[in-house]
Amino acid sequence: MTWAWALLPAVAVYVAALRCTARPVLIAVALALLGGVGMAVVYGVTARAAVGGGLVAAGAVALVWSAGRWRRRRRAIRSAAIPRQAVLKLAADTARNRLAAELHDVAAHRLTSIVVSTGAAVHLADPTMAAQAAQQALTAGRIAVAELDRLTTAGPLPDTLAEVDFLVSEFPGVDYRREVGTAPAEVVATVYRVVREALTNATRYASGARIQVRIDGNHDEVTVAVVDGGGCRAEVDGGSTVVDGGGCPVELGGGSGGGSGSSVGLRLGSGWGLAGLRAAVAAVGGTFTAGPEGSGWAVRACLPVSGPSPPRDRGVPLDGVAPALAVATSIGFSLMSDEAPDSFASIVPAASLLLVLGLHAVSLVSRRRAPGRSLALALVAFLLWLGFDSLEWTWAPANDAFLVLWWVELVLVYTAGVARAGWHAPAAVAVIGGAVLASGRGIVGDRVGAAGVLAVMVAGPTFAVWAIGLWVGAVRRRRQAAAACSRAALDRSTADAARAEHQRVSAGLHRSARRHAEAVVQAADAGKLALARVRARAGLVALRRLLMDLRDDPASDDIPPTLAGIPVLARRRQAAHRQIGEPRAVSSVVEVSAYQAAETLVTDGSVITVAHLGSGIELAVSAPTRPDRRLRGMVDAIGGRVTDDRDGTIRVWLPDPAR
Known part of the structure; x- marks a missing residue:
């Protein structure tokens, strides 16, 4: 019956380790242990014995807690499944969406400018304007064909601000000034995209109005502003008709081969415009605004030159359970012992004992990262203990301590075996262990011979544990190699799916918009302005x-729980996504946990930043929903943390021990 009552706390701690987050449980256990020590003193147990018993109980709790946490992590790893077909479909969808956004930005503004200029020239029947419109249509058509070809062949993006100058020069009458000489390539590409979309919209909705473009900045940031003074605009079923140079509507119906006679060809409400700009600016850490200003419209973006700085790498959580077990049990049993002399009766013996016990326990902290150095530190602690014995600075014999704490060396030898350390690791433990055991007061005669015999006795179990570590390490490496091969195969399949989708879209592009763009070039080159207008308009319809x-249909498919799925999730929820660091392969449990954390926190208007760090992934979500208990438990199960900054940003740290 006594054993049953003793098992109840252990079962409670194990269940809590399986189901609860670490901090409240550890606080509750610490309070319970302190309460138990206090009750023992109240019922007549000496304070020293009560503290010693509390430390031993804390060591036992640490052991049970470690078992429960290990079980909890294994369950999280087994449940982290990533559906293969969903990943492949996501790759195809991502490639398609990226190409669609580029199509909207590249082809739309070229064809729109052709329709506007040719429509006004044909309507006003001005020969000079017609000649200028024909030349503009020829130039814009050729550029449109070249840019569409670049899209289908994944050509380079703009990387100098001089390309922004050339872009603005295609829009006559724009008041343009650039005060920045150079900028990083990703900033240039974003500036180019903002200016292009803003000028296209100004041409479409405020033709004839005064347009001002400013690119300013300093060594910290680049600012872009595109402001128009407003113009005549006519809405037809959510689209706009073309306006002439005076800002008045021009009817574009009719014409052979030009598609329908309505203004449907000009309505490109595909959702890739301002929303796409906002996401692109947020991706480089900038801010974006667009809205009415005076009688017109203003688009502004502020882009940091240096990019967002990576957060601090918190590293993989250190294993504090084994050191706590080593210190608690050794000191606890020492306090509970009634043997003389008492190691805690004087300052020097107590300090010496605590020093060697602390060094010996600390060796367990970094055993997985540096097993060789950890084992060396543990053995140095026992050599130091021998020195203290010879100086009579400690009254606890080193040979007795070795028998109690030998399990630490065995744990370190096992870890060294997992890491493929050589035979010298268990041999060093055997030699030093034999020497420590032979130093005992009960050994008389030839201590060297006794040390040799005892070393052989220590070597047996030590080499056995080392061999088990070698076997376990080999099994783990085979599993990791198999997982790496599976991941590489999935990556190849993903790339193939994205490539196939890109080729499919490119084929459709050649059959539709590119064919019409080529027809615009031919018509403009032949001086057939009306036909060029019709072909450009037909190209807009096809586009x-x-x-x-x-x-993509947001409700049609579930997003696979992967890092690649987070940008898709952000787009569907009208949130901005940023990435810091070069993406690297992470374990499935970290990838699934990162997506589930994003799914819980991201809401409309949020900005989620995914930082790829050396030892894991950190998610930072501004303007999020509040983290619930389920999220905290999921993150805690793999050793991560959820923190709340003062500015309301929620940070989720997900360590990846596989790295």
Whole structure:
């Protein structure tokens, strides 16, 4: 019956380790242990014996807690399944969406400018304007063909601000000034995209109005502002008609081969415009605004030059259970012992004992990262103990301590075996262990011979544990190699799926928008302005249809729980996504946990930053929903943490021991 009552706390701690987060449970256990020590003193147990018993109980709790936490992590790893087909579909969808966004940004503004200029020239029947419109249509058509070819072949993005100058020069009458000489490539690409989309919208919705473009900045940031003074705009079913140079509507119906006679060809409400700009600016750590200003419209972006700085790498959590067990049990049994002399009766013996016990226990902290150095530190602690014995600085014999604490050396030898350490590791333990055991007061005669015999006795179990570690390490490496091969195969399949989707979309692009862009070039080169207008308008119709076909349905498929799925989740929830660091392969449990954390925290208007660090992944979500108990438990199960900054940002740290 006594054993049954003793097992109840152990079962409670084990269950708590399986189901609860670490901090409240550890606080509760510490309070319970302190209460138990206090009750023991109240019922007549000496304070020394009560503290010693409390330390031994704490060591036992640490052992049970470690078993429960290990079980909890294994369950989390087994449940972290990533569906293969969903990953492949996500790769195809991502490639399609990226191409669709580029199509909207690249082809739309070229074809729109052609329709606007040619429509006004044809309507006003001005020969000079017609010649200028024909030349503009020829130039814009050729650029549109070249840019569409770049999209289908994954050509380079703009990387100098001089390309922004050339872009603005295609829009006559724009008041343009650039005060920045150079900027990083990703900033240049974003500036180019903002200016292009803003000028296209200004041409479409405020033609004839004064447009001002400013690119300013310093060594910290680049700012972009595109402001128009407003113009005449006519809405038809959510789209806009073309306006002439005076800002008045121009009817573009009719014409052979130009598609329908309505303004449907000009409506590109595909969702890739301002929302896409906002996401692109947020991806480089900038801010974006767009809205009415005076009688017109203003688009502004502020882009940091240096990019966001990576957060501090918190590292893989250190294993404090084994050191706590070593210190608690050794000191606890020493306090409970009634043998003389008493090691805690004087300052020097007590300090010497605590020093060697502390060194010996600390060796367990970094055993997985540096097993060789950890084992060396543990053996040095016993050599130091021998020196203290010879100086009579400690009254606890080293040979007795070795028998009690030998399990620490066995744990370190096992870890060294897992890491493929050589035979010298168990041999060193055997030699030093034999010497320590032979130093006991009960050994008389030839201590060297006794040390040799005792070393052989220590070597048996030590080499056996080392061999087990070698076997376990080999099994783990085979599993890791198999997982790496599976991941590499999935990556190849993912790349193939993205490539196939890109080729499919490119084929449709060649059959539709690119064919019309080539027809615009031919018509403009032949001086057939009306035909160039019709072909450009037909190209817009084809482009709109293609973009509508490419748009994914947010409710059609579930997003696979992967890091690649987080940007898709952010886009569907109208949130911004940023990435810091070069993406690297992580274990499935970290990848699934990162996605589930994002799924819990991200809401409309949030900004989620995914930082790839040396030892794990950190998610930072601004304007999130509050983390619930389920999220904290999921993160805690793999050794991570959820913290709340003062500015309201929620940070989720997910360590990956596999790294």
